Amino acid sequence: MHMADALISPAVGGAMWVATAGLIGYCSKKIKEDIDDSKIPLMGVIGAFIFAAQMINFTIPATGSSGHLGGGMILAILLGPYAAFLTMASVLTVQALFFADGGLLALGCNIFNLGFFPCFVAYPFIYKRIVKDGQSQKMMMAGATLAAIAGLQLGAFCVVLETLFSGISELPFGTFVLLVQPIHLAIGIVEGLVTSAVVIFVWKSRPEMLQSSVSSIADKGYSIKRVLIGFVAATLITGCALSWFASAHPDGLEWAMFKTAGVEELEGPEKGLHSSLATIQEKTAFLPDYGFKSSEADHSEEATKAWPAVDPGTSMSGLVGGVLTLCLTVFIGFVIKRRKATEV
Amino acid sequence: MATIENNLFDIGYMDTLASGTTSLHQLDPRAKLITTLMFVIMVVSLGKYEISMMIPFVVYPLTMIVSGELPFNYLLKKIILVAPFAILIGIFNPLMDREILVQLGSLSIAGGWISFFSIMIRFGLTVSAALILISLTGFNAVCMALEKLGAPRPFVIQLLFLYRYLFVLIDETSRMVRARSLRSFGSGGIHFKVFVPLVGQLLLRTLDRAQRIHLAMCCRGFDGHIRISRSLKFGFNEIRFTLAWSLLFFCFRSYNIPLKIGELIAGYF
Amino acid sequence: MSHHIVQADNLHYTYPDGTAGINSICFRITHGESVALVGANGAGKSTLLLHLNGCLIPSSGEIQIGDYPVNKKNLKAVRRSVGMVFQNPDDQLFMPTVFDDVAFGPINLGMHETEVGKRVLHALETVGAAHLINRPPYKLSGGEKRAVAIATVLATSPDILVMDEPTSNLDPMSRKRLINLLKTFEHTKIIATHDLDMALDLCERTIVLHKGKITADGPTIDLFNDESLLAHSGLEKPLRMQGCPICNKQQESQFFIPIKMDCAAG
Numbered sequence: 001m002h003m004a005d006a007l008i009s010p011a012v013g014g015a016m017w018v019a020t021a022g023l024i025g026y027c028s029k030k031i032k033e034d035i036d037d038s039k040i041p042l043m044g045v046i047g048a049f050i051f052a053a054q055m056i057n058f059t060i061p062a063t064g065s066s067g068h069l070g071g072g073m074i075l076a077i078l079l080g081p082y083a084a085f086l087t088m089a090s091v092l093t094v095q096a097l098f099f100a101d102g103g104l105l106a107l108g109c110n111i112f113n114l115g116f117f118p119c120f121v122a123y124p125f126i127y128k129r130i131v132k133d134g135q136s137q138k139m140m141m142a143g144a145t146l147a148a149i150a151g152l153q154l155g156a157f158c159v160v161l162e163t164l165f166s167g168i169s170e171l172p173f174g175t176f177v178l179l180v181q182p183i184h185l186a187i188g189i190v191e192g193l194v195t196s197a198v199v200i201f202v203w204k205s206r207p208e209m210l211q212s213s214v215s216s217i218a219d220k221g222y223s224i225k226r227v228l229i230g231f232v233a234a235t236l237i238t239g240c241a242l243s244w245f246a247s248a249h250p251d252g253l254e255w256a257m258f259k260t261a262g263v264e265e266l267e268g269p270e271k272g273l274h275s276s277l278a279t280i281q282e283k284t285a286f287l288p289d290y291g292f293k294s295s296e297a298d299h300s301e302e303a304t305k306a307w308p309a310v311d312p313g314t315s316m317s318g319l320v321g322g323v324l325t326l327c328l329t330v331f332i333g334f335v336i337k338r339r340k341a342t343e344v
Numbered sequence: 345m346a347t348i349e350n351n352l353f354d355i356g357y358m359d360t361l362a363s364g365t366t367s368l369h370q371l372d373p374r375a376k377l378i379t380t381l382m383f384v385i386m387v388v389s390l391g392k393y394e395i396s397m398m399i400p401f402v403v404y405p406l407t408m409i410v411s412g413e414l415p416f417n418y419l420l421k422k423i424i425l426v427a428p429f430a431i432l433i434g435i436f437n438p439l440m441d442r443e444i445l446v447q448l449g450s451l452s453i454a455g456g457w458i459s460f461f462s463i464m465i466r467f468g469l470t471v472s473a474a475l476i477l478i479s480l481t482g483f484n485a486v487c488m489a490l491e492k493l494g495a496p497r498p499f500v501i502q503l504l505f506l507y508r509y510l511f512v513l514i515d516e517t518s519r520m521v522r523a524r525s526l527r528s529f530g531s532g533g534i535h536f537k538v539f540v541p542l543v544g545q546l547l548l549r550t551l552d553r554a555q556r557i558h559l560a561m562c563c564r565g566f567d568g569h570i571r572i573s574r575s576l577k578f579g580f581n582e583i584r585f586t587l588a589w590s591l592l593f594f595c596f597r598s599y600n601i602p603l604k605i606g607e608l609i610a611g612y613f
Numbered sequence: 614m615s616h617h618i619v620q621a622d623n624l625h626y627t628y629p630d631g632t633a634g635i636n637s638i639c640f641r642i643t644h645g646e647s648v649a650l651v652g653a654n655g656a657g658k659s660t661l662l663l664h665l666n667g668c669l670i671p672s673s674g675e676i677q678i679g680d681y682p683v684n685k686k687n688l689k690a691v692r693r694s695v696g697m698v699f700q701n702p703d704d705q706l707f708m709p710t711v712f713d714d715v716a717f718g719p720i721n722l723g724m725h726e727t728e729v730g731k732r733v734l735h736a737l738e739t740v741g742a743a744h745l746i747n748r749p750p751y752k753l754s755g756g757e758k759r760a761v762a763i764a765t766v767l768a769t770s771p772d773i774l775v776m777d778e779p780t781s782n783l784d785p786m787s788r789k790r791l792i793n794l795l796k797t798f799e800h801t802k803i804i805a806t807h808d809l810d811m812a813l814d815l816c817e818r819t820i821v822l823h824k825g826k827i828t829a830d831g832p833t834i835d836l837f838n839d840e841s842l843l844a845h846s847g848l849e850k851p852l853r854m855q856g857c858p859i860c861n862k863q864q865e866s867q868f869f870i871p872i873k874m875d876c877a878a879g
Contacts, residue, residue: 002429004429004430004433004467004470005384005387005388005466005467005470005471006388006430006434006463006464006466006467006470007430007433007434007463008388009388009389010385010388010389013385013388024495024496024499025496027498027499028496028497028498028499029496031498032497032498037558037566037567037568038554038555038558040498040501040502040505040558040568040570041505041554041557041558041561041707042551042554042558043502043505043506044501044502044504044505044506044508044509044554044707045505045509045513045550045553045554045557046547046550046551046554047502047505047506047509048506048509048510048512048513048514048550049513049546049547049550051506051510051513051514052348052510052513052514052516052517052546053517053543053546053547055347055348055351055514055517056348056517056521056534056539056542056543057533057534058533058534058535058536058538058539059532059533059534059535059536060536061535061536066533069543074547086498086499086502087502087506089499089502090499090502090503090506091506093503094483094503094506094507094510096474097474097477097478097483097486098354098355098358098475098478098483099351099354099422099426100422100423100426100471100474100475101426103384103470103471103474104380104381104384104470104473104474104477105381105384105385105388105470163433167392168392168459168462168463168466169433169434169436169437169463170436170437170439170440170441170456170459171433171436171437171440172440175436193536194536194539194540194543197540197544198540198543198544198547201540201541201544201547201548202544202547202548202551205548206548206551209551321396321600321601321602321603321604321605321606321607321609322395322396322399322602322606323602324602324605324606324609325396325399325400325601325602325605326399326402329399329400329402329403329406330402330406332403332406332407333403333406333407333409333410334410336407336410336411337410340410340411340413356751356752359749484709484710484749487709504708504709505707507709508707508708508709508749508750508751509707511751512703512751553704556699556701556704557704557707559668559699559704560697560699560704560705560707561707561717562668562692563666563668563692563696563697564692564717564718564721564765564766564769565689565692565693565717565718565721565722565769566717566721567721571720571721572708572709572713573716573720573726573729
C-alpha cells in the first residue's frame with residue numbers, strides 16, 4: 001500500500017526521507033564495490049520488468065479477486081539486497097512521478113516500506129535462513145511465502161504508524177491495523193506463492209542467476225544488524241527533532257489512544273505536557289489558525305466544547321475569502337493564458 | 345490489456361510534453377525540482393483542518409499549466425484516477441470526527457468533513473505538482489538534476505536505465521498479454537497458472553536481454569563506470585524562479601490570505 | 614601490411630551446455646574487404662561473429678585481429694579495432710539520449726569532452742542522423758535506431774566493422790538507405806545476413822556456414838550461382854538472381870515475383 005502526500009506531515013515525511021536517503025546512499029556504495037559490473041544493466045532491465053509485470057493482473061483461484069506482483073522479494077532473490085533496494089526505489093520513483101502513486105514527500109516512506117522490509121529484513125532473515133543453499137523447491141516456496149508475508153506485514157504496519165504520526169487522517173490505530181494487516185496477510189501469501197513459482201521457473205532454466213546473488217552476499221561480510229540499528233536510530237532521532245519544531249497535532253495520537261485504550265481523561269502530567277507542547281507550538285508555528293483542538297476538548301464528552309476563536313464571523317470570513325482567493329487564482333491563470341496567446 | 349498500452353502511452357506522452365519550448369521548459373531542472381519540493385512541503389505542513397489557507401497555493405499549478413502550455417484536462421483526469429485511494433482513507437475522517445467545528449448560519453459542519461476536504465485539496469495540489477514537474481522537465485532531466493543535487497550516482501544510473509528499458513519491457517509485456525488473450529477465448533482473466541509461466545518467460549527474456557546489453561557495453565569499452573556529461577546552468581532565471589515561488593509559498597503558509605480578504609470585505613459591510 | 618587483417622586458425626567453440634557451436638573455422642580477411650557471412654538459422658553465424666571481438670573465447674584455435682591475438686589481455690585493443698553492431702539495436706542503445714549512446718565509446722576510451730563532441734557529431738552525420746542527437750532512443754523508428762547503432766560504433770573509428778543482420782526489420786526505404794551508406798564505408802566489413810540481395814550489392818566475397826563449418830568461401834557471385842551449394846546450406850538464390858518471370862525460365866519458387874527485369878539482357 002502506498003502512502004500519499006495528502007496523508008502525511010512534513011515531520012514524518014522528512015524523517016522517512018532521511019532514512020531512505022541514507023539507505024540509498026549505503027546501497028549505492030555497496031553497488032560501487034561490487035566487482036560484477038554486469039549488475040548495472042541487469043538492475044535497470046529487471047526494474048523495468050518488475051514495473052511491466054506489475055501491470056498484469058491475475059485472478060486468484062477460489063477468491064475471484066485479482067492480484068498483481070509486488071516484486072520486492074523477487075528482486076531481493078535475483079539481485080541481492082542492495083541492488084534490489086535500489087531497483088525497488090527506482091521503480092517507486094517512476095511510479096510516483098508519472099502515475100502519482102504516492103507522492104514526492106511520501107516517496108521516502110514508500111521506498112522504505114516497500115523496499116527496506118523485503119530486502120533487509122525478510123530476505124536475509126527469513127528467505128535465506130530457510131532456503132540456505134537453494135536446492136529444494138519446497139524450501140524455496142516456504143521461504144518466499146513466509147518472507148513475502150513478513151515483508152508486507154511490516155511494510156503495512158509502517159504505513160499505519162506513518163499515517164498515525166502524521167495526524168492528518170482520523171483513522172484510529174486499532175481500526176487501521178485491523179483493516180490493513182489481514183489484507184496484507186492475504187496479499188503476502190499470494191505474493192509469496194507467485195514469487196516462489198516464478199523463481200523456481202527461472203531456477204529450472206538458469207540456476208546460475210540465483211547463485212550469483214547468493215554468493216555475492218556471503219562474500220561481503222554483510223551485517224544487517226548495523227544497518228537496522230543505524231536506520232531505526234536515525235529515523236527516531238530525526239522524527240522526534242522534526243516533530244518538535246514543525247509538529248502538526250498531537251491530537252491524532254491522543255485521539256487514537258483515547259479511542260483504542262478507552263482512557264477518558266488525560267490529566268495530571270499529560271495535561272501539563274500537552275499544554276506546554278501547545279504553548280511551544282503556538283510560539284513556533286506560524287499564525288495559530290483554527291487548525292488544532294485545545295486539550296480541554298478531550299476531557300469531556302459534553303456537547304459544548306471549548307473551541308477557541310471559531311465563531312460564525314470568522315467562519316464566514318474564511319469562506320468568503322476562500323472563494324475570492326480561488327477566483328483570483330483562476331483569474332491570474334486566465335490573464336497569463338491571454339498574454340501567452342497575444343505574445344505569439 | 346488496454347491498461348498496459350495506456351500506461352505506455354501515458355509515460356511517452358508526458359515525456360513528449362516535456363520537450364516543449366516554453367520558458368518554463370528551458371529552466372534548469374534543479375529549479376523546478378526544488379520549487380516543487382518546496383510547494384509540497386508547504387502544502388503538507390498545513391494543519392489538518394486547513395482549507396482556506398490551501399487555496400492560494402492553487403496559483404502555482406495553475407500558472408505552471410498555463411505558462412507551460414500543458415493539457416489541463418489530461419492532468420485533471422490523471423489526478424482523478426488516483427483519487428480513490430485518498431478518498432478511501434480520508435472518508436474515515438468524517439466518520440470518526442463528528443465534532444461540529446464550523447457554523448455557517450444554520451449549517452453545521454463537522455470537523456471530520458473539514459479535514460476530509462482538506463485531505464482532498466492537499467491531494468490535488470501535491471499530485472498536480474508532481475505531474476507538472478515531470479511534464480515540464482522530463483524524467484531524464486529530473487535524474488540529472490538529482491545527480492547534480494547530490495543523489496548517489498549508482499541510483500541515478502539505475503533510474504536512467506530503468507526508464508530507458510521501461511518502454512521496451514512494457515511493449516514486450518503487452519504483446520505477450522495480448523497473445524494470451526487472443527487464445528483464451530473469453531475464459532476470463534489471467535489465471536494464476538498462466539501468469540507464472542508468462543511472467544517467468546518475460547523474466548528469462550529480460551535476463552537474456554541484460555546479458556546482451558552488457559555485452560554491447562563491453563564491446564564499446566565499458567569498464568564499470570557510466571559517464572554522462574551534461575552541462576546544466578543554474579542562472580539568474582532559475583534563481584529568480586525558485587526564490588520568488590518559495591517566498592510566495594512561505595507567505596501563503598504564514599498568512600491566511602483568504603481570511604484576510606474575507607475580513608476586508610466583511611469590514612466594508 | 615598486417616594491420617587490420619582478420620585471421621582465424623582452426624577455430625572451435627562449444628557452448629557451455631555441450632551443443633557444438635563452430636568448428637574448424639579458417640579464413641583470412643584482408644584490409645578493406647567486404648565479406649558476407651551467410652547460412653541457415655543455427656549455422657553458427659552469430660557465434661562466429663562474437664569471436665571477432667572477444668565476446669566469446671574459442672575452445673580451441675586462434676583468432677587474430679591485426680597484430681593482436683584475441684584473448685583476455687588484448688580485449689581493449691581488439692575492441693578498439695573491431696566495431697560490432699548487434700542484431701537488436703535496442704540492446705545497443707542503452708543510454709538516455711542518442712548523444713550519450715554515441716559518446717559512450719569515445720568517453721570510455723578516455724577522450725576529452727570536445728573531442729567526444731566532435732566525434733559524435735561526425736558519426737551521426739555520417740549515418741544521416743545528426744538531427745536525432747538529443748532524442749531518447751525509445752522515440753526512434755527501427756531505421757533510425759539502426760542508423761544510430763551504427764553511429765555508436767563509428768564514433769570510435771574502428772578499422773573493422775562487424776554487423777549481425779543489419780537489414781532485418783527494416784522497411785524497404787531504410788534498407789536501401791543503409792545499403793547505400795555501407796557502400797561508402799572503407800572499413801573492412803564482415804556482415805552476417807540472410808539478405809542475399811544485400812550481400813550481392815555490398816560484399817565481393819562470401820563465406821557460407823553450414824552446421825558450424827565453412828562450406829564455401831569465395832567470390833559472392835560465383836557462390837550464389839552454385840545452386841547445389843545453396844540448397845545444401847539451406848539457402849536459395851538472391852531474389853535478383855531468380856530470373857525474370859516473363860522471358861526467363863522461372864525458378865522453382867512458389868511465389869510470383871513481379872519484377873520488371875531487363876528482358877533483353879536475359
